[in-house]
């Protein structure tokens with residue numbers, strides 16, 4: 001099999017949202033060359049295989065890349081659709097990245113070997129041809145977060161032949177109405193499946209929702225979560241983790257699906273008030289832990305068994321779209337590993353890492369600015385979710401060059417108000433707030 005050769009400054013593994021956000025900043029802030037390699041045939045990562053009716057669940061204005069507005073950018077209530085997102089990344093790749101003359105895009109290629117200090121090998125998944133890539137500066141791993149959507153893997157539980165289990169992608173392909181539906185999973189994908197069924201007119205009595213853990217949901221309609229830091233500083237009066245959560249709930253920053261059930265999880269899923277009202281129409285909610293097996297007449301869960309029927313369609317919505325990867329240094333000799341610097345906000349995190357890469361400084365300084373965080377999982381993580389967003393802005397404000405760039409950026413300014421964060425008193429207030437939240441968490445076990 002022939003071997004091609006290529007020399008670039010950066011090899012970027014993955015043309016998903018993180019790889020694209022990183023490449024976009026390098027194109028506008030440096031004169032570096034790069035190869036962007038992805039197994040998929042089109043840019044956009046998991047969006048290329050997601051269900052047709054998926055939308056962003058955070059506002060479009062916090063998503064995408066820095067150089068290009070997203071469709072539905074204005075207002076927090078507008079969420080770009082899958083086709084808008086795919087079109088956005090396709091145009092970005094063609095019109096900005098490749099058009100710069102400095103980006104070589106290799107779709108349908110797998111990165112077989114990419115170790116700092118020696119040529120990387122990537123291979124076409126169509127012809128089998130290898131390309132050897134000499135990387136002058138760094139290999140950028142934009143695949144570390146390992147996002148999984150249901151279409152990418154088999155369900156993690158047994159399914160009897162006589163039972164019907166489908167992925168959420170297959171929901172839109174139904175060609176006859178089943179007797180009932182059971183949605184398995186309570187994350188963003190499970191919520192999407194429930195809302196889609198209700199919007200299509202299903203009677204909630206024909207719907208069962210298996211909810212392994214109730215989660216706090218971000219109230220998307222509220223400006224507070226994205227606005228200034230002043231209201232969050234009011235949390236300083238709280239003397240326990242629970243008290244902070246109570247204040248967040250009282251101010252409707254976060255909401256719960258069921259008024260009678262205290263959520264134990266938090267995974268950054270969002271709803272608006274209309275969606276919440278829809279979800280509350282579902283009364284058949286099963287809280288018996290995770291599904292172990294789906295049979296023709298029963299579903300076995302960690303905590304018991306529920307009846308089902310052969311005519312029920314079970315929808316698998318259990319994949320992990322927001323992984324909690326162990327943090328590692330973002331900058332290492334010859335390598336960059338893209339990770340969340342702001343909880344749940346992966347594209348802005350990748351853009352910041354790229355901007356920091358372009359600034360003068362050593363890797364110790366870069367890693368200090370770009371310390372990775374773990375995406376939230378439990379209700380307690382609400383405290384660090386809000387504290388880290390503010391703390392990062394104050395940390396970044398200490399580099400005047402970075403701060404100027406952030407203040408003019410398309411999708412980072414709105415995450416937390418930056419107006420006063422270049423003032424030392426404002427920074428001190430934010431650092432105090434972050435350490436106070438950390439102390440509350442530590443005092444209660446971690």
Ligand SMILES: Cc1cc2nc3c(=O)[nH]c(=O)nc-3n(C[C@H](O)[C@H](O)[C@H](O)COP(=O)(O)OP(=O)(O)OC[C@H]3O[C@@H](n4cnc5c(N)ncnc54)[C@H](O)[C@@H]3O)c2cc1C
Pocket residue numbers: 013014015016017018019037038039040044045046047050054055056057058059062063109110111112142143145146147148149188189320321322344345346347
């Ligand atoms: C349904 C869903 C909705 C979401 N909505 C939002 C939202 O509204 N707002 C938000 O901020 N976040 C959202 N997220 C979080 C989401 O994880 C990120 O926004 C982002 O899309 C993740 O992008 P990524 O580049 O890290 O990963 P991916 O999209 O998984 O991209 C990684 C790419 O790397 C490629 N790759 C991996 N290994 C190799 C290899 N060896 N060789 C070649 N290519 C390789 C893969 O093919 C893939 O294309 C959502 C997640 C899901 C699942």
